[in-house]
Amino acid sequence: MENILQENLWKVKQRISDACRRSGRKEEEVTLIAVSKTKPVQMLDAVYQAGVREFGENKVQELCEKYDMLPSDIHWHMIGHLQRNKVRQVVGKACLIHSVDSIRLAEQIEAEAKKINCTVPILVEVNAAEEESKFGITLSETEAFIRKIALFPHISVKGLMTIAPFVENPEDNRIYFHNLKQLCVDINHKNIDNVYMDILSMGMTNDYEIAIEEGATHVRVGTGIFGERIYQ
Ligand SMILES: *Cc1c(COP(=O)(O)O)cnc(C)c1O
Numbered sequence: 001m002e003n004i005l006q007e008n009l010w011k012v013k014q015r016i017s018d019a020c021r022r023s024g025r026k027e028e029e030v031t032l033i034a035v036s037k038t039k040p041v042q043m044l045d046a047v048y049q050a051g052v053r054e055f056g057e058n059k060v061q062e063l064c065e066k067y068d069m070l071p072s073d074i075h076w077h078m079i080g081h082l083q084r085n086k087v088r089q090v091v092g093k094a095c096l097i098h099s100v101d102s103i104r105l106a107e108q109i110e111a112e113a114k115k116i117n118c119t120v121p122i123l124v125e126v127n128a129a130e131e132e133s134k135f136g137i138t139l140s141e142t143e144a145f146i147r148k149i150a151l152f153p154h155i156s157v158k159g160l161m162t163i164a165p166f167v168e169n170p171e172d173n174r175i176y177f178h179n180l181k182q183l184c185v186d187i188n189h190k191n192i193d194n195v196y197m198d199i200l201s202m203g204m205t206n207d208y209e210i211a212i213e214e215g216a217t218h219v220r221v222g223t224g225i226f227g228e229r230i231y232q
Pocket of ligand 1: 204222
């Protein structure tokens with residue numbers, strides 16, 4: 001198992017490096033997040049042994065369980081839809097919450113962060129393709145939304161995240177990645193206090209190379225590293 005995971009990881013890193021070269025970017029600009037949801041800690045540990053320190057989970061309970069079982073130098077990314085009643089458990093554990101998509105959720109994060117006197121780095125989730133089935137706010141709502149969240153003293157807005165449509169041909173998602181990058185640059189130019197749009201979390205196993213070509217700083221790769229997921 002270790003060998004397969006290491007080989008998968010090596011291939012993903014190679015493709016990230018190739019995508020960087022094609023688009024004239026530095027490899028250090030792109031962070032690989034190993035999306036480990038549904039996978040047992042033994043598999044995470046194997047990937048950890050191979051040098052990975054960034055892991056992504058989409059459920060609070062699973063993130064917290066793995067947090068307790070694995071080394072403390074891991075950075076845990078909360079990438080899934082977050083319910084307000086679960087915020088308390090994840091604040092202080094997740095290094096970055098990728099999925100902020102409502103003012104009510106931001107208010108809850110603010111309240112919990114204040115209690116333990118920390119600042120929570122977050123990304124705003126944008127539904128770049130405006131799919132019915134997806135969480136996230138629209139491109140046109142994003143700036144106004146960020147201006148509101150920027151007023152919360154215990155939240156730090158770091159950038160944008162999107163989950164692109166599931167497509168046969170990843171090239172079809174290029175336009176969404178391109179639009180998100182453009183929006184990020186536009187908002188950065190507004191110089192809003194407490195807003196630093198340094199992070200663009202986009203690209204999954206199927207389309208991370210395209211996302212890198214369009215400016216992703218964080219790619220979230222699950223299947224490409226750990227293999228297919230089996231849901232019970
Ligand atoms: C599951 C998941 C991923 C990883 O998906 P793969 O296609 O397995 O790489 C990335 N981002 C989010 C938000 C996810 O829920």
